[in-house]
Amino acid sequence: MGAALLTLVYALIEGPSRGWTDPRVIGCAVAVVLLVAFLLLELRLAESMLELRLFRDDTLSGALLSGFVVSFGMFGALFFLPLSMQGVLGWSPSGSAYGGLPMTAMLVVAGPLSGRLAARYGPRPPMVFGLAIGPIADAPTGAAHGGGGAAGALPAPRSSRDRAATAPGRRLD
Numbered sequence: 001m002g003a004a005l006l007t008l009v010y011a012l013i014e015g016p017s018r019g020w021t022d023p024r025v026i027g028c029a030v031a032v033v034l035l036v037a038f039l040l041l042e043l044r045l046a047e048s049m050l051e052l053r054l055f056r057d058d059t060l061s062g063a064l065l066s067g068f069v070v071s072f073g074m075f076g077a078l079f080f081l082p083l084s085m086q087g088v089l090g091w092s093p094s095g096s097a098y099g100g101l102p103m104t105a106m107l108v109v110a111g112p113l114s115g116r117l118a119a120r121y122g123p124r125p126p127m128v129f130g131l132a133i134g135p136i137a138d139a140p141t142g143a144a145h146g147g148g149g150a151a152g153a154l155p156a157p158r159s160s161r162d163r164a165a166t167a168p169g170r171r172l173d
Contacts, residue, residue: 004034063123066131077103 011028018025042048055061078100085096110130117126 001034001038004031004038007031007034059124063127066127070131074103074107 007028008031011025011031014022015025020026039052042050042052055064081103082093082096082100085091085099086093091099114126114130
């Protein structure tokens with residue numbers, strides 16, 4: 001499993017710079033073979049490390065899939081939005097940190113609240129509500145900013161004159 005993940009990560013990191021047809025990147029198809037071998041071995045063992053039969057439960061599989069999708073999007077946004085705010089919009093590091101506070105504050109509020117709702121109503125209603133509220137909450141933002149979604153709510157990139165005024169060594173914040 002470790003070798004499969006190592007070669008997969010290597011291929012994903014080196015693919016864009018070396019090219020996806022580079023022999024070293026294509027050679028990482030070994031990762032797929034190793035992952036399939038791991039899954040087949042786990043199905044045959046009496047005491048497997050990962051009980052794959054658990055994934056036959058639709059409720060568990062749905063919860064895991066939705067959790068993965070939400071986490072993938074949220075952690076991607078937490079990583080790339082500050083980079084975008086600094087590199088594209090010209091914000092300072094502390095300004096982009098302040099820009100991410102509303103999203104972080106919602107995580108702090110939603111975590112305990114969803115736990116209480118799940119304890120009271122079961123896990124399905126809070127999960128469905130949480131997955132549905134995201135696009136609904138983003139719709140007015142997108143409509144107000146030309147259909148661009150939440151990204152349209154960010155201010156336009158600063159002009160080169162504004163960037164020169166805040167060049168390294170001259171910070172406004």
